[in-house]
Amino acid sequence: MKKLVVSLAAGLILAGTAATSASAASYQVEKGDTLWGIAQNNQTSVEKLKELNSLNSDIIYPGQSLEIDGQTQTQPASYTVKKGDTLYSIGQEFGVSVSDLKAWNALGSDIILPAQQLHLQPTENVDVLPEQVEEKPVKEEAKQAEPTETPQPEENTTEPTVEQSASAPAPEEASGKEVTVTATAYTAGCEGCSGITYTGINLNENPNAKVIAVDPNIIPLGSRVHVEGYGEAIAGDIGGAIQGNRIDLHVPTKEEAYDWGTRTVDVTILD
Numbered sequence: 501m502k503k504l505v506v507s508l509a510a511g512l513i514l515a516g517t518a519a520t521s522a523s524a525a526s527y528q529v530e531k532g533d534t535l536w537g538i539a540q541n542n543q544t545s546v547e548k549l550k551e552l553n554s555l556n557s558d559i560i561y562p563g564q565s566l567e568i569d570g571q572t573q574t575q576p577a578s579y580t581v582k583k584g585d586t587l588y589s590i591g592q593e594f595g596v597s598v599s600d601l602k603a604w605n606a607l608g609s610d611i612i613l614p615a616q617q618l619h620l621q622p623t624e625n626v627d628v629l630p631e632q633v634e635e636k637p638v639k640e641e642a643k644q645a646e647p648t649e650t651p652q653p654e655e656n657t658t659e660p661t662v663e664q665s666a667s668a669p670a671p672e673e674a675s676g677k678e679v680t681v682t683a684t685a686y687t688a689g690c691e692g693c694s695g696i697t698y699t700g701i702n703l704n705e706n707p708n709a710k711v712i713a714v715d716p717n718i719i720p721l722g723s724r725v726h727v728e729g730y731g732e733a734i735a736g737d738i739g740g741a742i743q744g745n746r747i748d749l750h751v752p753t754k755e756e757a758y759d760w761g762t763r764t765v766d767v768t769i770l771d
Contacts, residue, residue, distance in 0.1 A: 588700030
């Protein structure tokens, strides 16, 4: 849990009403923090953090004290999901946990869709969520490159590197785009893995979840994609070795990871 130098003011949230909270005046950087993540947690921007702290780059280090632009924020009672949103990013923006969002909205998984309405506060009557958009058929390519080797499954990390901390914005009009990538496989039970993806998906609780680790500069985080030979998945994780046209896809067992090996596949960004 991140340590705030100045404690937050706690407010009582009632169903159907908005609540206000004040962001911290300063923050002590911990291992794995990025300016982007700190900005999301405190409802500010990377540019504002750099301006307040006279930073010439996005590089920060553990133990560093950062000034946060303290301002009162009004939290709405509900939120309409936008393209690229995840439960993790929404929770970070509004200061609620993924588990609370799932409980308040009767969600059985971490998957959400654009235009879906989410409660941001507890309520006695959970609305029936909009029906999921009918999946568009994806034309599979007949070709599939044969694996050149069968390496040990790569360890996937949920901590972003310094280079990943300043991820470029997702390219516009990404829907329908197809990219050719090198694909490896991993499991949530690998040594040193927490089982929680960068976007908050718990793979230990959802061992059959179709999730891939991506370079956000190539495939936007939170995108729904189709991977040749793997199926429909969520771009919900990153990895230290996942750079450029490369992905790491989650499978339930090590045997399946070994069987997958290393392949060259096509990935279609659905939305």
